[in-house]
Amino acid sequence: xxxxxxxxxxxxxxxxxxxxxxxxxxxxxxxxxxxxxxxxxxxxxxxxxxxxxxxxxxxxxxxxxxxxxxxxxxxxxxxxxxxxxxxxxxxxxxxxxxxxxxxxxxxxxxxxxxxx
Numbered sequence: 001x002x003x004x005x006x007x008x009x010x011x012x013x014x015x016x017x018x019x020x021x022x023x024x025x026x027x028x029x030x031x032x033x034x035x036x037x038x039x040x041x042x043x044x045x046x047x048x049x050x051x052x053x054x055x056x057x058x059x060x061x062x063x064x065x066x067x068x069x070x071x072x073x074x075x076x077x078x079x080x081x082x083x084x085x086x087x088x089x090x091x092x093x094x095x096x097x098x099x100x101x102x103x104x105x106x107x108x109x110x111x112x113x114x115x116x
Contacts, residue, residue, distance in 0.1 A: 045090035
């Protein structure tokens with residue numbers, strides 16, 4: 001809740017928004033690292049925004065991540081391959097203006113990585 005406010009204030013005072021975002025990411029990683037919890041790959045889901053996908057691709061990942069043909073024009077195929085290597089990590093594509101709840105339907109993930 002505090003993050004959006006800090007970003008707005010940073011913009012108003014002409015601050016460096018990227019530095020603020022990096023700080024929050026580093027701080028979050030530090031907090032998560034201290035939780036001392038371990039998750040298996042089948043307990044993790046990775047949310048990927050559709051903007052990572054090549055804009056002219058006809059195989060939209062928002063419907064199904066397996067639609068990706070791994071043509072190499074974007075990073076979606078590489079990320080999907082890494083998730084497959086980890087045997088069980090779920091992947092889900094989403095649009096920023098839509099609910100991400102469909103990604104969790106019938107899944108038992110306990111932890112979520114979300115790319116913005």
